[in-house]
Amino acid sequence: MLIKVINPNTTWSMTATIEQCARAVVGPGTLVEAVSPAMGPASIESHYDEALSVPGLLDEIAKGERDGADGYVVACFGDPGMDAARELATGPVIGIAEAAMHAASFLGRGFSVVTTLGRTIGRAQDLAEHYGFARQCRGIHACEIPVLELETNPDALKLITEACRQAILDDGSDAIVLGCAGMADLCKHISDEIGVPVVDGVAAATLFVQSLVTLGLQTGKRGEFAAPLPKSYVGALESFGS
Amino acid sequence: MLIKVINPNTTWSMTATIEQCARAVVGPGTLVEAVSPAMGPASIESHYDEALSVPGLLDEIAKGERDGADGYVVACFGDPGMDAARELATGPVIGIAEAAMHAASFLGRGFSVVTTLGRTIGRAQDLAEHYGFARQCRGIHACEIPVLELETNPDALKLITEACRQAILDDGSDAIVLGCAGMADLCKHISDEIGVPVVDGVAAATLFVQSLVTLGLQTGKRGEFAAPLPKSYVGALESFGS
Amino acid sequence: MLIKVINPNTTWSMTATIEQCARAVVGPGTLVEAVSPAMGPASIESHYDEALSVPGLLDEIAKGERDGADGYVVACFGDPGMDAARELATGPVIGIAEAAMHAASFLGRGFSVVTTLGRTIGRAQDLAEHYGFARQCRGIHACEIPVLELETNPDALKLITEACRQAILDDGSDAIVLGCAGMADLCKHISDEIGVPVVDGVAAATLFVQSLVTLGLQTGKRGEFAAPLPKSYVGALESFGS
Amino acid sequence: MLIKVINPNTTWSMTATIEQCARAVVGPGTLVEAVSPAMGPASIESHYDEALSVPGLLDEIAKGERDGADGYVVACFGDPGMDAARELATGPVIGIAEAAMHAASFLGRGFSVVTTLGRTIGRAQDLAEHYGFARQCRGIHACEIPVLELETNPDALKLITEACRQAILDDGSDAIVLGCAGMADLCKHISDEIGVPVVDGVAAATLFVQSLVTLGLQTGKRGEFAAPLPKSYVGALESFGS
Amino acid sequence: MLIKVINPNTTWSMTATIEQCARAVVGPGTLVEAVSPAMGPASIESHYDEALSVPGLLDEIAKGERDGADGYVVACFGDPGMDAARELATGPVIGIAEAAMHAASFLGRGFSVVTTLGRTIGRAQDLAEHYGFARQCRGIHACEIPVLELETNPDALKLITEACRQAILDDGSDAIVLGCAGMADLCKHISDEIGVPVVDGVAAATLFVQSLVTLGLQTGKRGEFAAPLPKSYVGALESFGS
Amino acid sequence: MLIKVINPNTTWSMTATIEQCARAVVGPGTLVEAVSPAMGPASIESHYDEALSVPGLLDEIAKGERDGADGYVVACFGDPGMDAARELATGPVIGIAEAAMHAASFLGRGFSVVTTLGRTIGRAQDLAEHYGFARQCRGIHACEIPVLELETNPDALKLITEACRQAILDDGSDAIVLGCAGMADLCKHISDEIGVPVVDGVAAATLFVQSLVTLGLQTGKRGEFAAPLPKSYVGALESFGS
Incomplete structure (x- = not known):
């Protein structure tokens, strides 16, 4: 089982600590990968920072889907972008x-x-x-x-x-x-x-994701959280559009 | 008085209709400018679309501050990015x-x-x-x-x-x-x-912003909605960082 | 547009201040008339005072209807008689x-x-x-x-x-x-x-009523807020009955 | 023990039925008196009717105080004027x-x-x-x-x-x-x-008032429900002012 | 009318005080009997104590049914076992x-x-x-x-x-x-x-039960509070099972 | 790690199914033991059944403490006796x-x-x-x-x-x-x-208990959920008292 832990800020030293805390609690069959997005704020301390962290976070969810991640932890206490992440991801997504x-x-x-x-x-x-x-x-x-x-x-x-x-x-x-x-x-x-x-929340979210994956439980996809409809995106966000 | 109406999607024909509806109701001393951001989705029909519309929306708020806008309308029924917009803007911000x-x-x-x-x-x-x-x-x-x-x-x-x-x-x-x-x-x-x-909501928000500006009322800035702290942003979002 | 501001107490010096505050904020095409009812308490500082202010307040609403008022402000912070006022009035009624x-x-x-x-x-x-x-x-x-x-x-x-x-x-x-x-x-x-x-609240209510009238919005009249059924009233309240 | 039951409308045939229902349930030492006010609507079927019933209702509470009533029932399902009645009355007041x-x-x-x-x-x-x-x-x-x-x-x-x-x-x-x-x-x-x-509610309120009186319980008078402050009332409501 | 007051703890001196308080307020036709169960804690000061008081309490309800009690008071401020008591009892049950x-x-x-x-x-x-x-x-x-x-x-x-x-x-x-x-x-x-x-609560509950019995009101028995289905119980609780 | 799963009814065939479902999901280092209490109802379908299941359930918690259980699952959808169980248990207790x-x-x-x-x-x-x-x-x-x-x-x-x-x-x-x-x-x-x-809920509760134990999290014991005070219990419940 692969759990991807996304620290939505771009401070990798913090991401390393987060990864360590998550890895310390998972079971023997569970791999944990922690990342920061390629774009975003150095720390998240305002609604503005949080809003600007979301595109990078969603990019990491999209990558995780291509890499076969079984579930995701969003490792910022503001739980940014959760609803959008649940639309993109097949497996469960939990905020810290x-x-x-x-x-x-x-x-x-x-x-x-x-x-x-x-x-x-x-x-x-x-x-x-x-x-x-x-x-x-x-x-x-x-x-x-x-x-x-x-x-x-x-x-x-x-x-x-x-x-x-x-x-x-x-x-x-x-x-x-x-x-x-x-x-x-x-x-x-x-x-x-x-x-x-x-x-x-980091360790707790990691174990709750591990639990949901073990139980075979994923976000319900019959309505609000179905995959986003394909559409055109313009500007710097174009790369998100497909 | 200048009210900036931001349609967070990038479909300018819709922005034109929105502008017309807003202009139809304001008082003689009020100017309305409606825009779509330079980046974002063609329409907003999911949490994902909404999340990706926010950076462009905030960019327009930042431009509005430089242009002396007195207040803002966020013209999408999901009211995206409101809290962040209130941190950036001096004048009132209302969602439709x-x-x-x-x-x-x-x-x-x-x-x-x-x-x-x-x-x-x-x-x-x-x-x-x-x-x-x-x-x-x-x-x-x-x-x-x-x-x-x-x-x-x-x-x-x-x-x-x-x-x-x-x-x-x-x-x-x-x-x-x-x-x-x-x-x-x-x-x-x-x-x-x-x-x-x-x-x-478009006409209603426009008149409520006009009312708040007339009353001299702006977002309270003593705590949660103070201007975001300066910090570094990496990647495609760099331009937001100053 | 005529907005009638009703101060439900009978202290006209306070009514004059209220009128001044309301007039200071409305648009050029809006007239504001502030009144106190012909009967009621000198000030409203209890549930009892508030209850006794309501018949006079409703009388002023009824007069306003005959005089073509487009909307009403109830200018006491207890918002007395609002539901009844909304039954009587054609246009919007807002409490301070x-x-x-x-x-x-x-x-x-x-x-x-x-x-x-x-x-x-x-x-x-x-x-x-x-x-x-x-x-x-x-x-x-x-x-x-x-x-x-x-x-x-x-x-x-x-x-x-x-x-x-x-x-x-x-x-x-x-x-x-x-x-x-x-x-x-x-x-x-x-x-x-x-x-x-x-x-x-006085200035705010006045501008919100002005906004609703501009938007063509009135109290919904299909159910609870339809005009009261005609019926007989006895005693000192007889004059309200038609 | 005297319980005064006030039917806030002026239809005495209904008041008679109400009195009968109340009297049928009280204990041997409890007297029930049911009245309609001297002014008010024939029936209460709108917020407007309810508002106009309150002055008469409060007049009956004031009379009850002079007559030594131990508690009151307000016998209209809209429970009109309850807070004001509790300010006036020494004993408990319950709505149906x-x-x-x-x-x-x-x-x-x-x-x-x-x-x-x-x-x-x-x-x-x-x-x-x-x-x-x-x-x-x-x-x-x-x-x-x-x-x-x-x-x-x-x-x-x-x-x-x-x-x-x-x-x-x-x-x-x-x-x-x-x-x-x-x-x-x-x-x-x-x-x-x-x-x-x-x-x-008529029988229930009557027995709950009887219960509270037996328990020696009255409305708390240390704050919101203290007797109204003396003040001047003008117009048809003058008689309420002392 | 017989009202059974059950003190769910086993301290009979407290039960005697409770009985006295209840008897002091009821009407001339109402008998009050106060009891402690045959089993249970000496006092109730934890969820554990409360849980262990419930079987004895329910036993007293069952006895009350056989003895023709018209209603019940549960005389512990944690209101233990209320829902179960309402399933067993024909008449009303009120907690203090x-x-x-x-x-x-x-x-x-x-x-x-x-x-x-x-x-x-x-x-x-x-x-x-x-x-x-x-x-x-x-x-x-x-x-x-x-x-x-x-x-x-x-x-x-x-x-x-x-x-x-x-x-x-x-x-x-x-x-x-x-x-x-x-x-x-x-x-x-x-x-x-x-x-x-x-x-x-003891005196209040007693008078409210007396009121409900006088009004002919009992727990609704068409759904959740119908009598428990007959079934086998094993162990020390066997005596409850029929 | 030992997780004790308590089926509060006394039907052991159901307990066996429950045990199987719990064992199917835990990690390699986790033991699951499922039991029914020595006393209680054959099934729980009323508030009465639920109340009578609690003493047996608490008895199993007490035994679990003596046997070194690290956490508990209460395997009945009414979540009976949870607050009392949390007082008795050192480790976490979760209802299904x-x-x-x-x-x-x-x-x-x-x-x-x-x-x-x-x-x-x-x-x-x-x-x-x-x-x-x-x-x-x-x-x-x-x-x-x-x-x-x-x-x-x-x-x-x-x-x-x-x-x-x-x-x-x-x-x-x-x-x-x-x-x-x-x-x-x-x-x-x-x-x-x-x-x-x-x-x-059985599998979910088992994994959530496993997660909490792994995280070193136990019920907070500084107030409401401290161990019950020692006291005397009379009657058939005596064995619970020490």
Whole structure:
């Protein structure tokens, strides 16, 4: 089984961490390939960044179809381009916010999200609402560390850990969801520190895709998520059109 | 006052109709300019088409900022790229689904949407939910005419009118919302035929933008919708990066 | 085009301010007439006051129909008698809470309401819920200044401005809605002070009615909002019965 | 204990039936007085009728306070003027739609409402939503018999019974709520015919008021429902002002 | 009329208090019998305790049916086993959380719950949501006194009273709901102290059952709540099976 | 890794099928043990049956803890006793309705449930609501085949397949959820017949538990789901008390 993990930003060092986290959890028969698209923003911290990441992401889905990928993980906590990706892909596609929220909802009554910049909170609220977890998602908190500083800021781990501890107290939650693919390797440390389950969406999404492929389950294709109709595209997007 | 109306698909004959409908309703001091982006799909009938229309749409917003546009209408019923557009634009941005649903909610307890292809119904449901009109939006109905056939299919007007008549009966609604910018010029005919108010989002959005500009109201910029942070973009999207 | 703005309380000095705010925003072809009813309370600060304002308000709607009004604004933030007014009127009827909440929802993800007395908060919650803005309306805050003191209390502007500033911080909102027709002339000052968009419902409702009339849109009359059935009324209300 | 039942329309023959239904269920120590107001519509079948019934209704509440009533029933299925009545009254006030929906929700997972004219359905939907029973209220159905014909139309009982039978089948409900005070005496017949519990709001509200009075429970008066502030009222409503 | 009140825990001193509170409010023709089951936990403070209380509770319902009980009260604030009890019983069954929330919703816009241990808050949230009172129930607060210490802790009354006072301030509520059958006798004291209505579910449920029986209303039996199908049960539960 | 699958009814032939379906999907390092409790009903088709299945189910959880089980599946579509099971268990516990609804929500916008008897629909509605899938769950349909006839009725597969086909058409869904553990082996046949993804909760829950265990995620134990407090239990349930 081949699971393609797409980090929609173009920072390959982050893609490498993501790949490592995904590979650490899959079963013996599962291959994981992580990529960044050929075009897109260095990090995704606004609706604008997210919008510009989608064409590259969809290009990677199209490549994955040609390469026989069995399923896909979209490894950005804004879950960009999910509906379009599901139209293109034959196998299942899961976003890391989606996976993390599903996983956290198995672990108790409510969870808190700890994310990077405050300006991304609105998108996370939209996703919680869309997936059905408006009640379970009790709070979304920012540590105000930009995505690309997660790797370089020496205080990042400490600040995020404290934000998680505070979130649990303020929200009365049972679990933490980490709100950025760049936090994928911090789970165990934080969980050990604060004594509650901490969910990373990258690993969760990878295992949920593996589960769906094992179950033979794919996106329903009889209506909204059928393959896009063939049509002409003009300009720089022409290459997407066939 | 300059209102820029962006038809996110690249079919300029449709853009011309849209421009005409918008110009017909504005006040004497308001200029309307309608455009299609330099890149994008010929029509928008899937999540994939919609995703690929967004970079071109945002490019037009960026141009509008340089040209001094006071406000923007996004003239596709899927309201693509709205959040990103609001980050880029200084003045207000309104989508035509958004405007039409707001307008219809002023006219009674419930409205029905009549749209093109059934596969677009899901997106319209998402929008109704997102804008707060899940209760007011009593049904979304497809006439199964592709967007670009609206101009050429000789039976289009009749089929859409009948779909509207049936929707009112089935849903017990007080008003109709037409679910495609390409239907902008059909309102009066259908309303005369079936005796209920029929809302076209293009004209409604244009007047609501004109209203907000007159009121001095712009998107709040203190948090989520602040201008995107400067950062590097790679690949075909480089031109968006500054 | 004639828009009739009805201030449902009987304090004509407030009606004059309202008229001024409405006239300041309409297009060159639009006439605005503002009135108070012949009967009703001096101010509306309870459900009881609101209930007693409705017969006079409806009387003014009936007069407006005879005088050829094209649309109506109900200029009290409790939006009293709206459903009944829509039955009586041929043209559109919009309440100022309704208009302000719609306008604010175009400006970002969430808004806060700042109103007069705390005891009116419940009504505003009902309206936010009814119009579909339960999620967008993030908080309703009282400055505890009675309606008629808005004009006379020398600290009113300062107190309201501070309440707005605090509301934005507490709720993480993108915009402010002013919760009383008597605050209609404070928008610009407060917006300049706190740097976020501030919405006055009087001006917003007037422009939305102007927009609907321009679009040829009226309340749907095929069901719930058809003209009331003729019937006998007894007592002091007899004059309403024909 | 004195319970005052107010039929907000001015048709005293209907008031007599209502009084009879209320008296039939109360305990030995409870007196029931039913009245119609001195002013108001002959029947309530529109938002307009409802709005015009409220001043008379509130007048009766004020009289009840002077007469020492311990609690009130508002005996019209639109539950007019409830919030204002709760401000005026010391003891509990319950509407018959409110009571009937509460009672029906004790009897299973879902109920259906059968009412008079289709144009009143919207109001019943609002009430179901407001009271928290949007999920439990599975359908609202009109038999299209005007309120005052309930007493005179020889087919009324048969038509209503059939509408109830059909509603149960269509909605999969466990119970029926009768949507008009004028149907108060039909419960037993319909229940016997169709084999499901049938709730009349008049009797239910009367017993719930009796229960609250016995429990020593009154409307909370610390905020929204405190007595209205004293103020001047002009015109025909002057008499309400003190 | 015979109303059977079942305290699902096995602490008979608490059952005696419950019986006293129920008997104090019923009409002259109503008999109240309160019991604890033959098996179950000494107190109910977890989902586990609640689950283990249900078989004994259902056994008491079955006995009640043989003894001709006209209706039942389930006197634990977790409302355990309600759906199953409604399948077994001919007459109405009401839980004390259910009754208290219904009663409180008659008394204003919002209520606060004050309960025993914090770990029971989740269950109360589920119930508020299930009964339709998610909006009305503005907060659930624990005083962290275990159920069985309510009778013995000399500070219990004072601590609960203060928790109620604080809850009203924090939540802006109009009424208090006491979240444990063991608090049934504290209502009057707390209400006198803090000046807001305080609802005890035991007395409320008893009077609501009395009301439903008087109205001739029973659980609808045409679908979900029909008597359970006869089938074999193995193990210690065999006695339930016929 | 040891996953214990508990079929809460006492029909071991059904337990054997369940075990087979679970074992077919797990990874090479995962052991699956399926059991029925020592006490409980032969099948679960009512709230009463479900309530009586819980003590036996919890007994099996307690045994599993002693035997070192890493996680649990509750293999009845009513998801009985879940909250209590999560208090007892160290590792994750997932119900098959929960798992199936989560899985189906990954496959499109909406799913339909096809279950056994109509009287169980209410419970499935409760679960969809509780898990957050009220919007995604578009319909719940009964084929009116009792649980134990699934194995013996020669027309069962055909009737269920037709119910699934019809549900997809009526609800416009993207996927089917099978609403009984006894249907676990029918997925592939039905999916092949009707061309949409069909989810069996037994296999889905097993893989989701395997995923959570691999991720090191357990129920949060800091509040509501902490181990039950030690206390005395009387009667036939005594053995549960320590």
